[in-house]
Amino acid sequence: MSILDGLLGNASEVDLQAVEQELELIFVQNEKMEKAYKIIRDLVVFTNKRLILVDKQGVTGKKVEYHSIPYNSVTHFSVETAGRFDLDAELKIWISGASIPISKEFKKDKNIFDVQRTLATYVL
Numbered sequence: 001m002s003i004l005d006g007l008l009g010n011a012s013e014v015d016l017q018a019v020e021q022e023l024e025l026i027f028v029q030n031e032k033m034e035k036a037y038k039i040i041r042d043l044v045v046f047t048n049k050r051l052i053l054v055d056k057q058g059v060t061g062k063k064v065e066y067h068s069i070p071y072n073s074v075t076h077f078s079v080e081t082a083g084r085f086d087l088d089a090e091l092k093i094w095i096s097g098a099s100i101p102i103s104k105e106f107k108k109d110k111n112i113f114d115v116q117r118t119l120a121t122y123v124l
Contacts, residue, residue, distance in 0.1 A: 013037055027047070028049065031047050031048060035118050039106065042054055046118050046122060049070070050069055051069040051071065051074070052068055054066055075094045077093045078091070078101075081112070091103070091116060091119075093119070
């Protein structure tokens with residue numbers, strides 16, 4: 001993946017060491033990052049204990065929301081691929097106790113399947 005792909009909203013796998021430094025304050029003891037994907041400024045991070053969605057907000061991205069999802073609370077998830085006229089693909093994750101799924105949009109991009117496969121590995 002190139003820098004241009006990241007700017008266009010395509011998911012790209014990122015270097016784990018750089019992300020570990022960014023997230024070290026929210027990791028618990030013995031938690032290890034397994035994979036991380038960047039979508040523009042946001043991150044989808046898979047650890048050995050949970051899924052972390054990092055939402056950088058505002059113009060500068062200094063305000064950050066960390067959404068932590070234990071794998072056992074994921075009830076189901078879906079992938080909607082991009083069509084001929086629809087340029088966005090979408091990953092939806094349903095959490096127990098929530099009626100509305102968490103949704104992440106990807107540009108027409110095959111990496112949504114890598115993210116889905118990684119999620120399936122931890123949830124199933």
